[in-house]
Amino acid sequence: MKEVKLETVLNVYDGLSELPHDIQQLIDAAIKARENAYAPYSKFKVGAAILLDNNEIVIGSNQENASYPSGLCAERTAIYYAGAKYPNAKILKMALTASSQNQVTDAPIPPCGACRQSISEYEIKQEQPIEIYFMGAIGKVVKSNSLANLLPLGFDRSFL
Template identity: 40%
Template sequence: MSKAVDFDRKKLIQTAMDHIAGAYAPYSGFHVSAALLMSDGRVYTGVNVENASYPAGICAERNAIFHAIAQDKNAKLVAVAIVGGPNGDIKDYCAPCGVCRQVMREFGNPADIRVIMAKSTEDYKEMTLEELLPMSFGPEFLK
């Protein structure tokens, strides 16, 4: 069962929007930025970084999550705001890819993690990770 989460969604979205210019997407031209809130209250950002050897690139969400975990491996993911679009022009909702959904799953309860896909601070969709990744496999299965 999901618990209520109180945080400033608009501020988290704006943080993601503020960083989209940092994306490095010379091949796809699709820029993505993510801002995530961790249980310790800190906010981390990440952008997609492409590479000529395509698998060597990284999505914005994983970029932010890995940075956050490097700072505090015990913090849990509370929420992530994601924005993206061609050349950084945000015109539609940007959902996380399957790999990013699985990485998010590692760092919190999927029923509690909020995923915000935004066009702007006023126009966004919010879902739980559980809704985006039903019947998921997580670390508790390996204990």
């Protein structure tokens, strides 16, 4: 038997004011997108903003449905739209923010597993890491230099 240790390195900022100005603007776009979320069931709104290498910013928000599996997360809404509208553009950075109408979300909220897998697909496709910034409605912001930090031992086309 061999033991394998995996390590993830993240940067944690105390708040938005510690971030570079361009990241603050990207998070602001995610916050505005979050306000457009359709979340009447969970009361949990998520916004995403993606910066592409063509300087376009694409946004997305979660869209729920009474048939829960039919809804879509903000991250996948944004990333699929970016892929459809700008198929040759690379994703440089992604900002995520989440808030709940039921409680204060002051801890950083990372992408769910399905979103991690979807973001991973684009990171592998473009052969370049995607910086991901995530936060709650207020408080600390976490930065990952790559989706691979958040999804070690990911599933990709090499297994097919």
